Structures are given as structure tokens and as C-alpha cells.
Amino acid sequence: MSQTIGNLSPETAKARFLELQAQLDAADLAYHQNDAPILSDADYDALRREFETLQDAFPDLAALSNRSTTVGAPVSSGFEKVQHAVRMLSLGNAFEDGDVADFAKSIRKYLGLTGDVPLRFTAEPKIDGLSLSLRYENGQLMQAATRGDGSVGENVTANARTIADIPQVIENAAEVLEVRGEVYMSHEDFSALNARQTAAGDKSFANPRNAAAGSLRQLDATITKSRPLRFFAYAWGELSEPLAQTQFEAIQRFSDFGFQTNPLTRLCSSVDALIAHYKDIEAQRATLGYDIDGVVYKVDDLSLQERLGFRATTPRWAIAHKFPAELAWTRLEAIDIQVGRTGALSPVARLAPVTVGGVVVSNATLHNEDYIAGFDSKGQVIREGKDIRVGDWVQIYRAGDVIPKVADVDLSKRPDDAQAYEFPMVCPECQSPATREEGDSIRRCSGGMICPAQAVEKIKHFVSRAAFDIEGLGAKQVEQFHADGWIKEPSDIFDLKENFGSGLQQLKNKEGWGDKSADNLFEAIEEKRLIPLRRFIFSLGIRHAGEVAARDLALHYGSWDALTAALDLTRPAALAHRAGDEAVEVERHAASTEGRRAKITDTRNAAVTACAVPADAATAWSDLIDADGIGPVLGLSLSDSLSIAEERAAIDRLVGKLTIENAEQAETADSPVAGKTVVFTGTLEKMTRAEAKARAETLGAKVAGSVSKKTDILIAGPGAGSKAKKAADLGIQTMDEDSWLALIGQA
Numbered sequence: 001m002s003q004t005i006g007n008l009s010p011e012t013a014k015a016r017f018l019e020l021q022a023q024l025d026a027a028d029l030a031y032h033q034n035d036a037p038i039l040s041d042a043d044y045d046a047l048r049r050e051f052e053t054l055q056d057a058f059p060d061l062a063a064l065s066n067r068s069t070t071v072g073a074p075v076s077s078g079f080e081k082v083q084h085a086v087r088m089l090s091l092g093n094a095f096e097d098g099d100v101a102d103f104a105k106s107i108r109k110y111l112g113l114t115g116d117v118p119l120r121f122t123a124e125p126k127i128d129g130l131s132l133s134l135r136y137e138n139g140q141l142m143q144a145a146t147r148g149d150g151s152v153g154e155n156v157t158a159n160a161r162t163i164a165d166i167p168q169v170i171e172n173a174a175e176v177l178e179v180r181g182e183v184y185m186s187h188e189d190f191s192a193l194n195a196r197q198t199a200a201g202d203k204s205f206a207n208p209r210n211a212a213a214g215s216l217r218q219l220d221a222t223i224t225k226s227r228p229l230r231f232f233a234y235a236w237g238e239l240s241e242p243l244a245q246t247q248f249e250a251i252q253r254f255s256d257f258g259f260q261t262n263p264l265t266r267l268c269s270s271v272d273a274l275i276a277h278y279k280d281i282e283a284q285r286a287t288l289g290y291d292i293d294g295v296v297y298k299v300d301d302l303s304l305q306e307r308l309g310f311r312a313t314t315p316r317w318a319i320a321h322k323f324p325a326e327l328a329w330t331r332l333e334a335i336d337i338q339v340g341r342t343g344a345l346s347p348v349a350r351l352a353p354v355t356v357g358g359v360v361v362s363n364a365t366l367h368n369e370d371y372i373a374g375f376d377s378k379g380q381v382i383r384e385g386k387d388i389r390v391g392d393w394v395q396i397y398r399a400g401d402v403i404p405k406v407a408d409v410d411l412s413k414r415p416d417d418a419q420a421y422e423f424p425m426v427c428p429e430c431q432s433p434a435t436r437e438e439g440d441s442i443r444r445c446s447g448g449m450i451c452p453a454q455a456v457e458k459i460k461h462f463v464s465r466a467a468f469d470i471e472g473l474g475a476k477q478v479e480q481f482h483a484d485g486w487i488k489e490p491s492d493i494f495d496l497k498e499n500f501g502s503g504l505q506q507l508k509n510k511e512g513w514g515d516k517s518a519d520n521l522f523e524a525i526e527e528k529r530l531i532p533l534r535r536f537i538f539s540l541g542i543r544h545a546g547e548v549a550a551r552d553l554a555l556h557y558g559s560w561d562a563l564t565a566a567l568d569l570t571r572p573a574a575l576a577h578r579a580g581d582e583a584v585e586v587e588r589h590a591a592s593t594e595g596r597r598a599k600i601t602d603t604r605n606a607a608v609t610a611c612a613v614p615a616d617a618a619t620a621w622s623d624l625i626d627a628d629g630i631g632p633v634l635g636l637s638l639s640d641s642l643s644i645a646e647e648r649a650a651i652d653r654l655v656g657k658l659t660i661e662n663a664e665q666a667e668t669a670d671s672p673v674a675g676k677t678v679v680f681t682g683t684l685e686k687m688t689r690a691e692a693k694a695r696a697e698t699l700g701a702k703v704a705g706s707v708s709k710k711t712d713i714l715i716a717g718p719g720a721g722s723k724a725k726k727a728a729d730l731g732i733q734t735m736d737e738d739s740w741l742a743l744i745g746q747a
């Protein structure tokens with residue numbers, strides 16, 4: 001390439017340089033701010049390399065460049081990080097009226113409220129901007145932080161101070177008051193800003209949300225000041241004293257403090273009332289003057305909100321009812337297959353670019369081969385059975401910020417020569433056979449770490465935010481290091497400095513790197529040699545071991561050694577379990593309905609017995625799959641991953657370079673039940689079983705379903721039977737619900 005570039009005339013080089021710069025800017029914007037990449041990583045890298053080679057060949061062009069020299073660095077890297085005192089969470093979604101009814105029903109069920117007990121909600125527009133947390137101490141605005149990953153955000157205090165809707169001082173405020181809400185831009189201000197940008201030869205923004213985000217996250221606050229940002233307050237973080245007793249009153253207090261609150265906030269006493277208000281807001285959507293993408297419903301009574309608490313990343317007491325997705329028709333130009341971390345072959349639709357909801361879309365997910373053929377994962381017909389072919393006109397939709405999907409196919413426009421799509425039976429990356437397991441709609445490459453695509457995806461996952469989170473080592477850098485053979489597996493990351501810190505091949509001499517950025521990377525890597533167990537487990541990218549499961553495993557086993565020892569011990573029982581599953585599958589195909597259940601149980605038992613599992617393996621297996629949040633699917637997946645010799649050797653190499661911190665419940669260490677295993681039995685009178693379990697877990701206890709030697713406390717309500725007897729036989733501490741609530745300080 002460089003030879004061809006060297007032959008270009010300066011004019012042609014300049015034209016190409018500006019063209020590439022514009023393409024890269026658009027791709028960065030789409031990637032970092034819309035979460036909707038318009039280029040594949042490979043295409044992006046090819047453009048970037050060409051751009052840099054051009055710049056090297058024609059040094060004068062550097063003066064025309066508006067691009068930062070740190071390759072692929074997140075737009076936001078210049079901000080100081082801020083740990084949120086209370087996490088900033090997202091909301092679960094409802095798309096249909098039925099989802100709203102389910103939401104209300106599940107709340108009643110969780111709280112044990114019958115249909116005749118009133119339950120009130122607030123309903124307010126979901127503003128399409130970006131959330132911001134404002135910390136006031138004794139009424140003075142001290143800090144403003146973006147949401148970031150929910151736990152750690154960016155310090156944008158200087159910028160937030162330039163927003164007129166945000167008071168600098170509030171009267172009669174408590175010692176600590178964190179007000180949260182949405183920064184957004186009105187339609188009118190957005191159009192005027194884009195007109196100014198274009199007139200000045202600067203880039204324009206794709207939509208008001210991008211404009212708001214781009215304006216707030218300016219390193220120079222005077223730029224933010226020149227941008228017309230607004231703010232609606234709707235939630236809060238840390239408080240030194242309670243704000244109110246209801247959501248509605250809390251919003252009223254924000255208004256009294258001088259914040260803007262949304263005038264369409266209503267109190268509703270039934271699901272029907274919520275839906276009526278949703279329809280009302282939807283009807284006004286086009287004339288509100290700012291973007292909204294749904295309606296948020298929140299339980300009004302704050303004491304109920306507190307009882308309901310949170311799931312991993314969303315509150316149980318609120319939900320976002322989204323507006324229907326926007327739709328657009330375009331042509332399907334090609335179907336590409338991407339190979340993921342677990343070997344899944346994912347078909348991706350390459351589309352003629354089309355604007356859907358203000359964002360240019362050129363890729364959409366096609367899920368799997370059944371989906372392309374016109375069936376969902378349960379084998380039910382979708383799109384009236386229409387298959388999807390290259391050359392088809394397809395209807396695309398985006399629901400919220402999710403990856404675009406294909407809603408429909410226009411058969412009347414299908415080209416005569418369009419062929420039914422043939423899904424590959426071998427991995428396109430490593431040519432290993434691609435197979436499907438019984439009951440799994442996904443075809444997977446069987447190549448494991450020998451498949452370059454799986455290897456690179458595993459490493460990307462390894463460095464991702466919830467895993468090792470190594471600053472300066474993102475997806476793009478991983479791809480480059482992998483392509484160069486510098487990082488073939490996660491453990492190589494920890495040898496990077498030794499191998500490439502000095503000598504002939506040095507990181508600092510590599511394209512896009514210098515002395516400082518190389519040193520920063522080595523330092524960031526060193527910092528992560530000490531890693532908490534749950535992050536380590538998650539980082540391995542084992543199928544079904546997501547963040548929550550990794551945390552459960554860490555809490556259950558406490559240390560990496562204990563986890564691997566237990567898994568090694570369980571192997572014969574895991575294999576027997578699989579033999580049972582397989583026998584059941586065979587039986588299901590063959591069995592008549594009569595006596596099927598009994599027959600299936602027999603078949604499973606016979607297959608499991610035939611495997612002659614040692615008693616200690618069987619005990620370790622039950623302990624694994626009965627543990628909270630674990631179960632046989634994850635159990636088998638873990639067992640498989642740790643038994644594949646090459647994978648285990650790669651994990652052991654990695655472990656040898658790290659110090660894995662044992663799991664302890666830092667936030668709950670002072671709770672009297674942290675680390676204890678408790679069992680609930682009989683009728684609970686103060687709360688439902690689900691709530692009791694969630695509360696115990698919040699305090700760091702493990703909740704088990706059955707009494708064993710490991711049980712520390714049995715909480716027995718009226719009607720307790722065999723579990724109470726077993727606990728008594730084993731000498732386990734037993735208490736009633738009131739004593740339990742007194743113990744955990746919630747009486």
C-alpha cells in the first residue's frame with residue numbers, strides 16, 4: 001500500500017486524507033456515542049492504517065488533521081474518574097401492554113400484596129439524553145458525574161456548572177444530596193447548533209442525544225457553555241436524610257429546590273391508568289420539542305421501593321415502557337458470518353445504509369440459521385415463514401439502543417435469482433466443523449482456541465470493562481496485538497512488557513504508540529495482576545458464566561483453588577449428568593405421551609447409574625448445582641471448559657501470573673449474616689419468600705433450598721416440617737421470622 005501511496009500527487013493525497021478523516025470521524029461517532037458501529041473493526045482498522053500511512057508519507061497533512069494520535073482511545077479518556085456513592089442503574093424495558101401488566105403483577109407478588117390493596121405508580125416521559133449525577137454538600141454543587149459504567153463515571157463538574165437548569169446552590173438542603181436526571185437538547189436548539197456547526201465547517205450531530213453527549217463531554221468547559229444544554233431532575237443517589245415519602249413528593253421537592261421537573265409526571269393507581277397516560281404522552285411526542293423514547297413507571301411509595309430493591313443492574317420498582325421501534329426498508333446486500341467468543345456462528349446482515357430513528361444503519365443481526373429460514377428458537381414460524389435471502393428488501397427496526405433487527409421481508413421485490421441462504425457447516429475462520437447441540441439454535445465452531453476468531457474474542461472479553469478492564473487495551477488494540485502474534489492468549493498480556501518493553505521489537509516503536517502510552521499500558525497491566533475472584537471467573541468467558549453467575553460462584557467457593565478442586569472432583573458426576581440429559585433426549589424423541597414423565601425419569605436414572613459416579617463426586621456436583629444461581633447448565637459448561645486440556649493449561653498459565661483475591665463481601669462484611677448459609681422454610685408472614693431471599697443476599701448471606709451440614713441458620717415459619725426436623729438433628733441454629741429480622745436489623 002505504501003508504495004502506491006508514495007506515488008500519489010499531493011492534491012490526490014490531500015483529497016483522500018480528508019475523505020478518510022471524515023469516514024473515521026463518522027465511525028468514531030457511531031461507535032462511541034451511538035453504540036451502533038457503522039464499520040466492522042477490520043474495515044475501521046484498514047481505513048485507519050491507510051490514514052496513518054498517508055500522513056507518514058505526506059507530513060504536511062498532519063496540519064489538516066483533527067484526529068487524536070492515541071489510537072482508538074475512548075472519546076472520554078480526558079476526564080477524571082468518579083466512583084458513584086450509590087450505583088447509577090438502568091431500567092428494564094416493557095414493549096407491550098402485557099409487559100406492563102406483568103410488571104405490576106410481579107411487584108404485587110414480590111410484596112405479597114393482593115389485588116385489593118392499592119398500589120400507586122408515577123408515570124413520566126423517558127428523556128432521550130444522558131444521565132448526570134449532581135452532588136450537593138450543604139447546598140453547594142460539589143461534583144457532577146456522568147453515569148459511565150454505573151459504578152464509575154466521569155467528572156464533568158466544570159461543564160455541568162455552565163448549564164442554566166442546574167442550580168449552583170440550593171437552599172435548605174441536607175448535608176449530602178445527590179440529584180440525578182437527564183441532560184438533553186431541545187429540537188430547536190439542536191437544529192440551530194447543527195446549522196452553526198455546518199456554517200463553521202465543523203461536523204454536525206446525528207441527533208439531539210449525540211449533540212447533548214458530545215457537548216457535555218467537552219474537555220473545554222467554554223465549549224459546553226456555548227451549547228444549549230438542559231436538565232430534568234427525576235432521581236437521586238446518596239442522601240444524608242430522607243427526601244420524601246413518595247416518588248411524587250420527591251420530584252416536587254426537586255422543583256422547590258429550583259430544578260426543572262417534567263410537567264407530564266402523573267400519579268396512576270392502575271395498569272389501565274398507566275397505559276392511558278402512556279398513550280397520552282405518545283400522542284404529544286412530536287410536539288414536545290425534545291426527544292423521548294418511552295414512559296417510565298415507578299412505584300410511588302418509597303418504603304416499597306426500598307423493599308423491592310434491585311436485580312443485578314435494574315430496579316424491581318421501575319420499568320421503561322418504550323415506544324414502538326422505528327422502521328425502514330432497505331436491500332440486504334450480503335450475509336456475513338461472525339465467530340464469537342464461545343464459537344457461536346452469528347449471521348450478520350450487510351445492508352444498503354438506511355436511516356432508522358436518526359442513525360445510519362448498515363448492519364443488522366440475523367441471530368441464527370433457523371431465524372434466517374423463518375423460525376424462532378422454539379421452532380415456531382416467524383414472518384409467516386418467509387426466509388431471508390441476499391438481494392431481498394428487508395424491513396429494519398431499532399428498539400431502543402439495541403442492535404438493529406430484521407422485522408419483515410418484501411417477497412414482491414425478491415429478485416428471481418435469489419437463492420435460499422445456505423448456512424456454513426464449517427467455521428469460516430478456521431475451517432473446523434461447526435456443529436449444533438440438541439436444543440441449541442446456535443451452530444458453533446468446534447475449534448476452541450485454535451480458531452483465531454474465538455481466540456481474539458476471548459481476549460477482548462478478557463480485557464473488557466467487567467473483567468480485567470485494562471486501560472489502554474481495548475478491542476482494537478487486542479485485534480492488532482493478536483494479528484501481530486504478540487498476544488495469543490490472555491496470559492500473554494502479562495508478558496507484554498518483558499517481551500516487547502525493550503529489544504528489537506518494541507511497543508513504543510509500533511504504529512500509534514509512543515514512550516508514554518507504552519509505559520502507561522505496561523503500568524495498567526501491572527495494576528491488574530491483583531484481581532478479585534469474581535472478575536477473574538467472569539474474564540474467562542465461559543459460556544453461561546456471566547457477571548452475576550461469576551459473583552455467585554466466587555461467593556460459593558471463596559477461592560480459585562477451592563473452585564477448581566471442586567470442579568475437578570465433580571467431573572465424573574458432570575459427565576453422568578450429561579449422559580442422563582442425552583438419554584432423556586433420545587427418550588423424548590421415541591416416547592409416546594403415556595407414562596412419559598415416569599419413563600423419562602427412569603431413563604435418566606438408569607443412564608446416570610450406568611456411569612458409576614464416586615460418592616464424593618456426586619456430593620461435590622450437588623453442592624455445585626444446588627448453590628444459589630448456579631444450576632446444571634452452568635455446572636456442565638464450567639466442568640467442560642476446565643477439562644479441555646489445552647484450555648486448562650492456558651488458564652493455569654494465566655493463574656501463575658496473577659494473585660486472585662479471595663471473595664469476601666466487602667460491602668456486607670459487617671453484616672451479621674455475611675457469608676452464612678441460610679434456609680427459609682414454612683410460611684413467612686412479614687414478606688414473601690422472594691423478598692426474604694433477596695434481602696438476605698443483599699446482606700451477603702447465601703440462601704440454599706435444602707438443609708445440609710453447611711447450613712448455618714434455618715428460619716422456620718409456621719408449618720415448617722421435615723427441614724426443621726433435619727436442622728434439629730444436625731444441631732443447626734433455628735429461629736423464627738421475627739428473630740431473623742431482629743438479627744439483620746430490619747425488625
Ligand code: IVH
Binds near residue numbers: 147
Ligand atoms: S429513572 C434506577 N427516569 O433512562 C433507575 N430514568 O434506561 C433510575 N432516563 O439511565 C432511572 N428519563 O438515563 C429514570 N424519567 C426518567 C428517565 C430516565 C430518562 C434514562 C436514564 C437511565 C436510563 C435507563
